[in-house]
Amino acid sequence: MSTSDSKRTVIVIGGGLAGVSAAHTLLQHGASVVLLDKKPSLGGNSVKASSGINGAGTEAQKANGIEDSVEAFIDDTTISAGSTLSRPHLIQALTSNSSSALSWLTSEFGVDLSLVARLGGHSIPRTHRGKGGAPGWAITSALIKKLEQAENAKVLKGAKVVRVLQEEDEKSGGRVVGVEYESVDSQGEKKAVNGSVVVATGGYGADFSGFLTQFRPDLLSLPTTNGDHATGDGHRLVLDLAGSRKGVLCDMDQIQVHPTGFVDPANPTSKTKFLAAEALRSVGGLLVDSAGERFVNELDRRDAVTEKMQQVIEAGKAPIRMVMNVKAYEVLKAHCDFYLAKGLMKKYPNAQALTEDTKLPLETLSKTFNAHAEFASGKAKDPFGKTNFDNAEYSVDETLFVAEMTPVVHYTMGGITIDAGAHVLDADGQKIPGLYAAGEVIGGVHGKNRLGGSSLLEAVVFGRLAGENAAKDA
Ligand SMILES: Cc1cc2nc3c(=O)[nH]c(=O)nc-3n(C[C@H](O)[C@H](O)[C@H](O)COP(=O)(O)OP(=O)(O)OC[C@H]3O[C@@H](n4cnc5c(N)ncnc54)[C@H](O)[C@@H]3O)c2cc1C
Structure with a gap:
């Protein structure tokens, strides 16, 4: 792939639920997509998710006689996030887009989300899953399948993004114009793709020698549920941007330790x-x-x-x-x-x-x-x-x-600072032109504690917001 591809191309880094949600939204808005994932198959941690996805005021809740509201979901999320770390604009974006996110999954991809359970910290049952297997697999694999068949999408597997490229011209404000990546079969040779960029690389729950050592050495002795891809690559990509227009991270010491991992005898x-x-x-x-x-x-x-x-x-x-x-x-x-x-x-x-x-x-x-x-x-x-x-x-x-x-x-609450439209912000709170982020890589949505079911939701909601805004920008 050369650097002279179409202007309407948007690059998505990461093929978990956030990345594939962004990619589909971009396609729906007429852009073409290049999605890169460093692993030989897509799915990330998203395919492992086993409890479900949250939504307030959904069709499935109504069908099950459950009364819920965005306000109740906001209250539960705010209590869980804690008074000092809750960010109302991000919680509002997460919760108010939840019902439409679930409708999108069912209507566009035929995902069954008809069963509703109540997880810890929720005042109302609102975690959705289907009658088949694990919900993360059911949802993410449906989106991956459709993406791999889409005309205007190119999926590069075994392609690790190592740098986000910016225009050097001062007037452009450090606009992001593409990425550089190493492919497994290129023997270290770097290639480039042009376009605005959505970062969807997931968290850092397996980055024991990096961010976990830096921010939470007390957790180093614990095991993890995360796949070995979860090494905070996207966080470092935005920190490595040039000059004053680099991304900033927030809440990096906020790591969710899940109470129940299986000890395999x-x-x-x-x-x-x-x-x-x-x-x-x-x-x-x-x-x-x-x-x-x-x-x-x-x-x-x-x-x-x-x-x-x-x-x-x-x-x-x-x-x-x-x-x-x-x-x-x-x-x-x-x-x-x-x-x-x-x-x-x-x-x-x-x-x-x-x-x-x-x-x-x-x-x-x-x-x-x-x-x-x-x-x-x-x-x-x-x-x-x-x-x-x-x-x-x-x-x-x-x-x-x-x-x-x-x-x-289990899950890393900290990450890239964004606004409620999934634009990546710099240290002055200004949007970095051409750069978006979605999914576990973003920080601040859940404050000090994420509610069960709210991460798949975060992936879909912010993936869609990133896709929508990046499409306007392309
Ligand atoms: C076992 C388990 C169960 C869970 N259960 C639930 C649940 O029931 N409900 C819920 O809401 N949440 C759950 N979660 C959390 C949730 O699954 C994740 O937080 C969410 O799926 C993250 O989605 P994502 O797209 O941001 O990242 P991921 O799905 O992790 O995808 C990130 C992708 O980016 C790729 N990547 C990383 N770096 C690079 C790079 N440099 N270049 C190219 N590609 C790169 C990775 O290979 C990966 O495919 C669970 C998590 C785990 C581990």
């Missing part, structure tokens, strides 16, 4: 872990310590559950396990069958068998189950504050599905 020390979807707790999964006692409201926000887990670990009461009954298993059968097949989750015919295998005391388990049923029925109040109970009746005589859990580095 076959490889317990592996640095990369499968995520135990938050949906498992939302359908009734219980967390118990090595004494068989609950210690937390399983449906609390991720940061709160993680904090309690860390206290349990420090108190010497690990391992922590998730226990699911048959009803909870049946709601998420596809998920659980996958975890069972991978050996991450084990099925026991009853609590006695669980006790024999794990030494979890049967008597305490029985008390834990009975107490939980009492809290659910309203006869007593849960000391940990749980107020929503699904599939809450557990019996020591029924089949149980059990897995060992560890906190894991």
